[in-house]
Amino acid sequence: MNMIQALNSAMDVTMDRDPDVVAFGEDSGYFGGVFRVTANLQKKYGLDRCFDTPINEAAIVAMAIGMAARGLKPVAEIQFADYIFPGLDQIVSELSRIRYRSAGQFTVPVTIRTPCGGGIRGGQTHSMSPEAFFTHIPGVQVVMPSNPYDAKGLLISAIESPDPVIFFEPKRLYNGPFEGHSGGALSSWGKHPKGEVPEEHYTVPLGKAEVVREGHDVTILAYGTLVLVAQAAAEKAGVDAEVIDLKTLAPYDIETIARSVNKTGRCIVSQEAPRTSGFAAELAAQVQEECFYALEAPIQRVTGWDTPYPHAHEWSYFPGPERFIHAMNAVLEA
Amino acid sequence: MAHDEPRFHVPAPHVRPGDTPDFSHLDLQPAGEAKRPDPSVDGMETRDLALGLIGVLDHNHQAVGDWNPELEPDVLREGLRHMMLTRAYDDRMLKLQRQGKMSFYMKSTGEEAVAVAAAMALDKGDMVFPSYRQQGILFARGRDIVDMMCHCISNSRDNLKGRQLPVHYTWAEGNFFSISGNLATQFPQAVGYAMACQYKGDNQIAASWIGEGSTAEGDFHGALVLASTYKAPAILNVVNNQWAISTFHGIASGEAPTFALKGLGYGLASLRIDGNDFLAVYAATKWAAERARKGHGATVIESFTYRADAHSTSDDPSGYRPKGENETWPLGDPIARLKNHLIGLGEWDEERHTALEKELNELVIASYKEAETHGTLHDGPLSPVNSIFEDVYAEQDWRLRRQRQDLGV
Numbered sequence: 001m002n003m004i005q006a007l008n009s010a011m012d013v014t015m016d017r018d019p020d021v022v023a024f025g026e027d028s029g030y031f032g033g034v035f036r037v038t039a040n041l042q043k044k045y046g047l048d049r050c051f052d053t054p055i056n057e058a059a060i061v062a063m064a065i066g067m068a069a070r071g072l073k074p075v076a077e078i079q080f081a082d083y084i085f086p087g088l089d090q091i092v093s094e095l096s097r098i099r100y101r102s103a104g105q106f107t108v109p110v111t112i113r114t115p116c117g118g119g120i121r122g123g124q125t126h127s128m129s130p131e132a133f134f135t136h137i138p139g140v141q142v143v144m145p146s147n148p149y150d151a152k153g154l155l156i157s158a159i160e161s162p163d164p165v166i167f168f169e170p171k172r173l174y175n176g177p178f179e180g181h182s183g184g185a186l187s188s189w190g191k192h193p194k195g196e197v198p199e200e201h202y203t204v205p206l207g208k209a210e211v212v213r214e215g216h217d218v219t220i221l222a223y224g225t226l227v228l229v230a231q232a233a234a235e236k237a238g239v240d241a242e243v244i245d246l247k248t249l250a251p252y253d254i255e256t257i258a259r260s261v262n263k264t265g266r267c268i269v270s271q272e273a274p275r276t277s278g279f280a281a282e283l284a285a286q287v288q289e290e291c292f293y294a295l296e297a298p299i300q301r302v303t304g305w306d307t308p309y310p311h312a313h314e315w316s317y318f319p320g321p322e323r324f325i326h327a328m329n330a331v332l333e334a
Numbered sequence: 335m336a337h338d339e340p341r342f343h344v345p346a347p348h349v350r351p352g353d354t355p356d357f358s359h360l361d362l363q364p365a366g367e368a369k370r371p372d373p374s375v376d377g378m379e380t381r382d383l384a385l386g387l388i389g390v391l392d393h394n395h396q397a398v399g400d401w402n403p404e405l406e407p408d409v410l411r412e413g414l415r416h417m418m419l420t421r422a423y424d425d426r427m428l429k430l431q432r433q434g435k436m437s438f439y440m441k442s443t444g445e446e447a448v449a450v451a452a453a454m455a456l457d458k459g460d461m462v463f464p465s466y467r468q469q470g471i472l473f474a475r476g477r478d479i480v481d482m483m484c485h486c487i488s489n490s491r492d493n494l495k496g497r498q499l500p501v502h503y504t505w506a507e508g509n510f511f512s513i514s515g516n517l518a519t520q521f522p523q524a525v526g527y528a529m530a531c532q533y534k535g536d537n538q539i540a541a542s543w544i545g546e547g548s549t550a551e552g553d554f555h556g557a558l559v560l561a562s563t564y565k566a567p568a569i570l571n572v573v574n575n576q577w578a579i580s581t582f583h584g585i586a587s588g589e590a591p592t593f594a595l596k597g598l599g600y601g602l603a604s605l606r607i608d609g610n611d612f613l614a615v616y617a618a619t620k621w622a623a624e625r626a627r628k629g630h631g632a633t634v635i636e637s638f639t640y641r642a643d644a645h646s647t648s649d650d651p652s653g654y655r656p657k658g659e660n661e662t663w664p665l666g667d668p669i670a671r672l673k674n675h676l677i678g679l680g681e682w683d684e685e686r687h688t689a690l691e692k693e694l695n696e697l698v699i700a701s702y703k704e705a706e707t708h709g710t711l712h713d714g715p716l717s718p719v720n721s722i723f724e725d726v727y728a729e730q731d732w733r734l735r736r737q738r739q740d741l742g743v
Contacts, residue, residue, distance in 0.1 A: 022533070048533060054563055059522045059556030066526025066540070069511065070461070072533065074526075086552070093516045094523070100725045101514075103495045105506035107728075138726050162728040207731060251731035 001197040002189040006148035010155035013201045023050045025077025057087035068108035081116035082128040096139030119172035127309035129273040134166045135250040142250040144168040146227035147194030153204025170224040179232035180320035209253035215242035218266040233324035258290040270302040297334030300327040345584035355659040365389030366399025373625035377603040384594035384604035390613035395674040403617040407681040417446035420470040422694040444642030447668035451615035463511045463520035463542035475508045479701040489709030495717040518548040521557035528568035539626040541569040547578025550586045562600040567626035575641035580654040597634030609637030610668040
């Protein structure tokens with residue numbers, strides 16, 4: 001399966017098992033979403049289980065909150081992560097705090113799915129990676145998978161979680177793995193081991209990272225599209241790098257991270273988003289708190305630039321393999 | 335430097351502090367005049383009701399017209415008691431706040447009917463998504479007064495563990511949703527809740543309240559779009575108490591003659607009612623609830639009322655509106671009007687009223703004494719400090735566990 005099919009399958013199996021799971025969003029119903037993640041769900045489960053919404057992200061999130069308070073498990077789609085901001089008040093002030101401010105009398109287990117990231121010529125309004133904003137909100141969990149197998153297992157975990165989840169889908173990975181080279185033929189998930197996705201129900205746990213490439217010289221922390229880019233860069237540079245796929249950003253898996261950095265003594269943190277105050281900064285801060293005496297070099301950051309995501313110069317913005325190689329050289333030379 | 339003439343239009347009330355209160359510009363439809371259509375009526379057929387004013391109690395305190403809900407005297411007395419208790423509670427809590435017993439308070443003086451009559455007209459199983467000025471719902475639904483006070487003074491028995499500002503109640507057992515301080519957010523949530531009620535196939539509906547000032551928020555628009563699109567069984571109340579802190583209603587209404595009329599733009603049944611008329615609020619809520627339960631969709635109800643006191647204990651209305659304006663409000667006081675109606679029916683008298691006032695004041699004073707035995711904000715006991723790390727998530731992850739240890743709890 002590609003990632004779209006895997007996500008669709010996650011929704012299919014949860015909707016099949018639990019009649020309280022409902023899916024909705026702009027163009028999500030009859031048409032099945034602009035990226036087809038909810039394709040055929042309306043046909044299979046009915047108009048009231050997968051439906052189109054008005055173009056109002058605040059109302060979409062609020063509707064999900066109300067439904068969840070009444071016992072449903074809503075899976076709301078925000079068509080692009082760049083469009084999530086009109087719904088931010090409902091996420092920051094409401095969704096994330098209902099359990100807390102009601103002292104557990106009401107809970108709202110909502111999943112918000114949204115495609116993020118660049119690499120599809122989306123320009124500044126269809127390329128953002130705004131995950132850091134959401135990791136700053138107590139009460140929500142933040143997830144970003146890097147392959148179809150994890151996407152399905154993580155989405156099922158998110159839907160079944162008792163707490164809200166903001167589920168970012170790196171849309172550059174929807175149709176195939178991507179190693180950061182803009183040119184050349186598009187590869188397919190069909191030939192990738194993580195493209196082998198079981199039809200049935202399974203979960204990938206929230207809050208757990210995975211060492212996707214073992215190594216001894218440097219630890220690279222990545223999530224989403226950059227997991228594959230980091231691995232490819234390590235191969236290309238011939239560096240014995242350990243690459244960790246974080247999968248969940250809030251709460252992130254500090255144990256797996258610290259174990260690796262204490263072993264390698266060097267660390268690169270990475271994100272596609274702009275550099276300043278990004279999630280990588282949190283990782284760098286925590287790594288130095290945990291592993292300061294094991295570190296043999298300053299932590300390096302691989303990120304996008306502090307600019308909006310450009311259209312024509314997309315590939316000059318995207319933190320591709322060269323930027324990883326540069327960081328590996330810097331951290332290994334130090 | 336200020337220009338003599340503004341270069342663009344900025345609405346302003348026609349009287350300000352120092353002026354004589356004046357509501358002569360209001361053209362209010364007399365009680366009993368508005369027709370009561372069947373609750374299944376097409377939303378667009380409610381235009382006259384959105385522009386008019388549904389009232390039942392006339393100047394002689396008699397119940398008149400189509401909308402008279404013809405309630406039994408016992409029900410009227412119950413309503414009177416809930417409203418009087420709401421007022422006694424508010425008055426007492428204000429005094430206690432002034433004595434430093436709590437950080438903040440918000441009264442609902444003059445707006446008791448909006449909450450109490452609506453709550454009595456709804457089923458107790460209906461979910462309410464109130465704003466911060468509908469404490470009358472809690473009294474009508476029988477919440478324990480000591481519990482309410484324990485919340486307001488954030489003590490060890492506060493059911494919200496000291497996390498919320500006073501009056502931002504939650505009471506799941508009474509189907510009373512968590513009150514937000516962010517305005518209008520509850521409006522579209524109530525619609526989502528109502529949709530889920532339909533999905534579950536039960537007879538439950540949802541009702542929400544916001545102020546007229548908050549109709550300017552996007553969430554008001556979002557709620558009405560959702561309610562109209564999905565024909566949700568919801569009642570969307572706009573409490574037009576004329577003032578959003580210091581800002582008069584015209585800053586939100588613009589050129590729209592009523593707030594109810596905004597509902598018509600979405601094809602929703604829309605009513606403007608006399609919010610100080612217990613019977614009108616009751617009748618309109620019953621009508622909207624029947625409409626919702628029978629699958630005819632949501633209703634927007636503008637309760638035309640007046641915020642007789644300050645916005646909150648942090649506000650002083652003498653800075654922006656004439657003194658004594660509340661006494662000249664042409665629709666009177668909701669408690670006095672229901673009292674006079676009952677007296678006119680021969681079902682109440684001044685002696686009983688005075689005795690009830692005394693009884694409720696004593697109840698409130700005794701309740702507060704009891705509440706204080708569970709602690710006060712200043713002297714404790716409060717909920718345990720480690721409770722600040724609870725309920726962020728179902729389970730505490732490593733971040734919260736470590737931070738709790740950092741705090742030493």
